[in-house]
Amino acid sequence: MNKTYHNDNPLWQPSKERSSTSVLRTFMRYATDRWGIVFDGYNALHTWSIEYPEQFWETLWHFFPLIVNHPYTQVRRTGQHFWQTRWFEGARLNFAENILADARENTHTALHFISERGDECKLSYAQVYTQVSLVAQALRRRGVQAGDRVVAYMPNIPETIIAMLATTSLGAIWSSCSCEFGAMGVKDRFLQIKPKVIFTSDGYTYKGKSIRTLQNLIPLMDALDNPKPLVVVVPYVDGYDGNIRNNMHTTATSTTATISPTKQGVEVSATNKSSLSDATVSYATFIAESVASHAIEFVACNANDPLYILFSSGTVGAPKAIVHGIIGTLVQHLKELALHCNLTSQDTIFFYTTCGWMMWNWVVSALFFKATLVLYEGNPFYPNVRSLLDIAKRTHITIFGAGARYYQELQKNRVAVPKSLPALQTVLSTGSPLSPESFRYIYSAIKSDIQVSSISGGTDIISCFVLGCPLLPVYEGEIQCKGLGMAVEVRDSEGLSVTNEKGELVCTSPFPSMPLYFWNDTDTRLYKAAYFDNPEIWTHGDYAEIRDHGGICMHGRSDSTLNPGGVRIGTAELYRALEGVEYVVDAVAIGHTKGHDSEILLFIVVDNADSERVDRAMQSDWKELKMYIRKQTSPRHVPSRIYIAPDIPRTLSGKTSERCVSDLIHKREPKNINALANPQSLAFFRSLSL
Secondary structure (H helix, E strand, O other), X not given: OOOOOOOOOOOEOOOHHHHHOOHHHHHHHHHHHHHOOOOOOHHHHHXXXXXXXXXXXXXXXXXOOOOXXXXXXXXXXXXXXXXXXXXXXXXXXXXXXXXXXXXXXXXOEEEXXXXXXXXXXXXXXXXHHHHHHHHHHHHHHOOOOOOOEEEEEOOOOHHHHHHHHHHHHOOOEEEEXXXXXXXXXXXXXHHHHOOOEEEEEOEEEEOOEEEEOHHHHHHHHHHOOOOOOEEEEEXXXXXXXXXXXXXXXXXXXXXXXXXXXXXXXXXXXXXXXXXXXXXXXXXXXXOOOOOOOOOOOOOOEEOXXXXXEEEOOOOOOOOOEEEEEHHHHHHHHHHHHHHHOOOOOOOEEEEOOOOOOHHHHHHHHHHHHXXXXXXXXXXXXXXXXXXXXXXXXXXXXXXXEEEHHHHHHHHHOOOOOOOOOOOOOEEEXXXXXXXXXXXXXXXXXXXXXXXXXXXXXXXXXXXXXXXXXXXXXXOOOOEOEEOOOOOXXXXXXXXXXXXXXXXXXXXXXXXXXXXXXXXXXXXXXXXXXXXXXXXXXXXXXXXXXXXXXXXXXXXXXXXXXXXXXXXXXXXXXXXXXXXXXXXXXXXXXXXXXXXXXXXXXXXXXXXXXXXXXXXXXXXXXXXXXXXXXXXXXXXXXXXXXXXXXXXXXXXXXXXXXXXXXXXXXXXXXXXXXXXXXXXXXXXXXXXOOO
């Protein structure tokens, strides 16, 4: 067995008060009253949720005050296959109505928006309700109805959330992608689903620079059939006035003229100009005829109707359009936010995300609980490395979330803010495994009395398989527990369930947030190929290890595992070791086929300011670095060859793209370069001759 990094001494234990007053403990008492079952701890609760799924999900349904137009007739209907299971059939409800319940007169802050350049505005729940009403009325006038697609190519600003809630209030389907996507990335996604309306900004800002994006819609508009979708433009680069948004709850305004690409400083050729400009209207003009006092007319939908379309990263083939249902998304998010993250109306929650990552959809559901949601748009380290932590202090954030790389960067920059965040209670991390070193760093440099919750799931399930628990201790390098209602196992190469061994993460029982289907995948061929190598087990593509006490260690994607000498090794283990090497800024490791075996190739980005140490390491053929990796991991992890690369390819959500590097090293062209945030990084790997 490979060396484990588990430490028997927890970094944090919940206090008796925190545990006893948690939402999860309240839920346990509620379930006991309902079913007469006494739970002696989290593991007992999880076992019940798996062995009696109808009881668990029904209890969850009634625990939260869901607004329904018609009750369900059956909690779970199983189909012939795993993926055909449906939940709460017969129920009719509306997603946006549940998010906005009791919001119309609520003056509590719903959205607190801050940008890297200093834009800032607050919207109360009442103001959000009014804004949603204005946009919903406008969408209805444009003929949007249940089943239509409305999409956004937007930064993480309040209007994006408002447009989503307006769309779903009508029973229409929402999809969004990040402003960092280029023209082909946008086209590859939205052309598949043929939207009726597109919300877009005139651009976005990053590291103090303004990036224009309107022109990126032209290839999509040219490719879409007539009638072309309406394009609604929200001014952002040319001035984002938070006060206008604050005042719109009393009146709509049409003082802003219709916007065309040329007026936004975008160069549009004569042949392409009409495809975009003729279908474009400003946000203010779009809602000008709406009446602020109108109540929202929520459309009742079937529980398993589509709600969101999310797209896979596209690093393997074209992006898959993954369709998620209303009830599956709603109950999963409420379960995770309340029971696993202990979110209540008293909290202020933040997650650093773009609108193209499922974490945006996830954190927006916090509005159900009438918590305050802080939005940030821009680079997390601009104008300085402490920017987000300064915002956390100023806005009294209680639940703070970001990708694992964010904490690694803080650690590399030796950022320390002890005793500066008295309100902070929980830190969330996802996107890639949070290393033991990062766990220790957070507790030593940020705050000692907090719950650090590394969480893991994905776009495919718009939620988590494994995540945190306010009743359990936190151990370095480990995710605290399996999610309630999620029958998670780790299986070895023989298909046997194992503990304390690395293997494939699987889920052995259906769960509500499985995709309904993939768009245009009429025979479910793509759906089955994605997750069901074994037709009756969900295979997620993660390489993991479940410890005997229930904690989970993630070891990277199983489809990018290394296989030297026939022994499978997760890339995350190697990356964790490299975090202790000061001159290594970034890295990617791949398996290179060599005869009947595989060797590990390691590509590193180095700190040019440490050139003397790098030169010495190169002259010794990286002997010290290889010895360090061997000591930190195992002899199997030592790369055969190490190269200095100028940059490492990453997806727009910040994940290292081992597949793109592997394709180029093996002289295969990557399937979808548009999914990368830095496609220029591929030139180096394309030029290599091995």
